Amino acid sequence: MSKLFTIAFLLVLFVSACSKNDDPQLNQPPAAFSVSVKQATGADDVVLSWTKAKDPDGDPVTYAVVWKDTLAKNLTDTTYTLKNVGYTATLSGTIVATDSKKATTTSVFSFTTGEYPYTPVPDVNFEKALIKLGIDDIQDGKVLTASAQKVVKLDLEFMSISSLQGIEAFSNLTELICIANGLTSLDVSKNKALTSLYCGSNPITSLDLSQNVSLLILQCSFNRLTSLDVSKNTALTHLIYNTDAVMPQEYYLKSLDVSKNLALISLACYGHGLTTLDVSRNTALTNLDCSNNNLSSLDVSRNRALTSLNCMYNRLTSLDLRNNNQLKAVSCNNNRIQTICVSDLSVVTKDWVKDNSATYQVCP
Known part of the structure; x- marks a missing residue:
């Protein structure tokens, strides 16, 4: 009886052990991982990069990037570039880490791209002048805004320029010389740091200087201004607007009010x-x-x-x-x-x- 009991007991242990070893081991998903986002230099592409998601079971891990209609699967690298996202665009998406047994871990990303890094310069001669001065490097109808913002003095005299569209990007400009071109208009409302403006010998018909309160020197001779408002330019020390008999009288000043220009020297x-x-x-x-x-x-x-x-x-x-x-x-x-x-x-x-x-x- 004792011998039979012992055999039965050992048989139970054997069956139990076999049953335990046959149970599948529970698979664990990849570990959490972090994502960093940055905008590509000079472009509207967005570069995603993330840390490796280690799998607790040592299984290989692949990644998938999900954003809008973009689905990049089976990635083994930890970087991915989203192309042509756009400027001043807000995006959000996910990166999914998946091991060989289909267990997943997800990380979320969000980002807002910066402004368009270029300013349009449609006038060919204006851009040629910028290239000659080393401010621009290629004739493509635009200038890098960051390069324009570094300029404090701009001499464009006798450059055959008919439009200075793009001058608004030169936000730190203190001196602008654009004498003897073909300008019919000049918008310097964004150039609030201007202290000297020489825009004589152009066919400019109007000139708004209301935003240029730091202006010290204004030379706008031989234009076609029938009025000139310098009431906001109270720091002005030199005002030169001359003309001659060659200019049709319709372009003569009818009046000039300098009552607010108490600092005027000349x-x-x-x-x-x-x-x-x-x-x-x-x-x-x-x-x-x-x-x-x-x-x-x-x-x-x-x-x-x-x-x-x-x-x-x-x-x-x-x-x-x-x-x-x-x-x-x-x-x-x-x-x-x-x-x-x-x-x-x-x-x-x-x-x-x-x-x-x-x-x-x-x-x-």
Whole structure:
């Protein structure tokens, strides 16, 4: 009986052991992994990269990338590039790690791409100038915005440019020289760092400087501006807008208001049809050229810092310079002046020019 019991017991143990060894071992999915996302340099592609998902059972792992209609399967590498995502686009998707027994682990990614890195430059000659200056490198109708943002001075004089579209990308520009081109318009509203603007000898018909509050020097001579608003440019020290008889009178300035430009040192506005000019608030003025206009009177009594005055070819009948003892040069010929009042005749030098009919007089 004991022998039979022992045999039965051993048989039970054997069957139990065999049964236990035949149970399949539970498969574990790949370990969690992390994903990093970045935008490709100079493109709208997005590069995905992730850490390897280690499988606890040592099984090989492959990856699948899922985004919109994109499904890349059976990847063994840990990088993948999404092509032509677009600029300022928000994307989200998943990367699935799968082992050989089909167990999976998923990691989510999301990202927003940056802005378009280029600014259009449609004018061929403008882009040629940028290439010549080393700002651009290839003639393709655009410039890298980051390159434009590094520029603080831009000299485009005599470059046969008809459009400066693209100048808005030069956000750190402090000096712009675009004299003698074919510009009919000029938009510098985005160039808020500008301190010097030389845009003379162009057929520009309007110029909005309301955003250029840091502007110190403006030279816009020989354009076709019938009005010029510099009321927002209170830091302006030099204003030069001259013209000549070659310019049709329809493009002459009818008026010029410099009452807000208290820092003005030099003002040149010859060759227009101005009938009045008020410089009473411009007490820092040292140089004034208002020749070749239609002024019948000119009050410079408050401009005591004046060293140079040119008011020839107007309709002045008198000129009072009693408060202007710093004057070194005066041109007031070709007027209707009879008397030029001074504080003392000793202030008159050889550089003072008048009509023969006019006389200097110490006025009370």
